[in-house]
Amino acid sequence: MIVCVAVVGHQNNPLYIQSFTEADDALKLHHIVHCSLDVVDERVNNPKKSGPTLNETFLGLLYPTENYKVQYVFFSYGYLTNTKVKFILVTTDLDVRDADVRNFFRRFHAAYVDAVSNPFHVPGKKITSRTFAERVSTIVKSFGLSSAT
């Protein structure tokens, strides 16, 4: 289950952050998003792998990065657009299929582009569009459902 999604601008300014949990752990989720940003920077500045994955927008699993430990119950995935906008996805699922996450980010990106193309949206400011929020929650709800087919 996806517990949190975030859009972070090119100066690491939060543009949109939304959690999808009943419990009051927004602060914890924000912390994870914050930690993930450092990992994004690290991935982008020193790309380990070369070849076709170089400069790909999808950045994969960010947090926890290397050693899986039991106390981590959240996993975050990252996506960096060409315009240096970061998308962070936080989930509680341990075994998420890569394709599902990619598909999620692709649809999320499309929603984001439509939101910022609104002439009333000020670039660099928070996204306040209600349509965007609705679209995001639809995408979040449908996450992982396609794998059943």
Add this chain to the structure above:
Amino acid sequence: MGREVSESCVDSLLTEMVSTYCNRFYANKPELAARRIEAIGYQVGHQLSERYTMERPRFSDHLEAIKFICKDFWSEVFKKQIDNLKTNHRGTFVLQDNRFRWLSRISIDPSLESAESQDSSTPAESKAAQASSMHLYFPCGIIRGALSNLGIPCAVSADISNLPACSFVVRIKA
């Protein structure tokens, strides 16, 4: 997706926008009108670049981004690519379009030309050049907006060589 818009509508809108800014809002301040038109283009370019770079990997250097502008971006906006790209490899790029769509329908007002050519041919010509150069602030803004959204701050200027052809000079700020 794949929504389309009538080309003639865009042409008319552009002409109307330029003439409104130049003749109504800032009739005596062409500098200010140019700045405003460029700012509109900037916003358009900013948003378009977000949309058109959606399905592609990130650019590794400036040249790649400029090439994207010349090929994919230009094709999306004008249904053709930039005809010629030159660079001095030190941050200046010249993008030449031999038949720029937004200039292809511009003609010099014959009444204006004949009336003024009796005195001297220069004012009419410069007036016509000024009028058509006004139409280039919008595409300049689009290029600047697109590149700055891709993380490349730059200054863009345009000049008209002979009418449907024009070139855009992109100077990347260090």
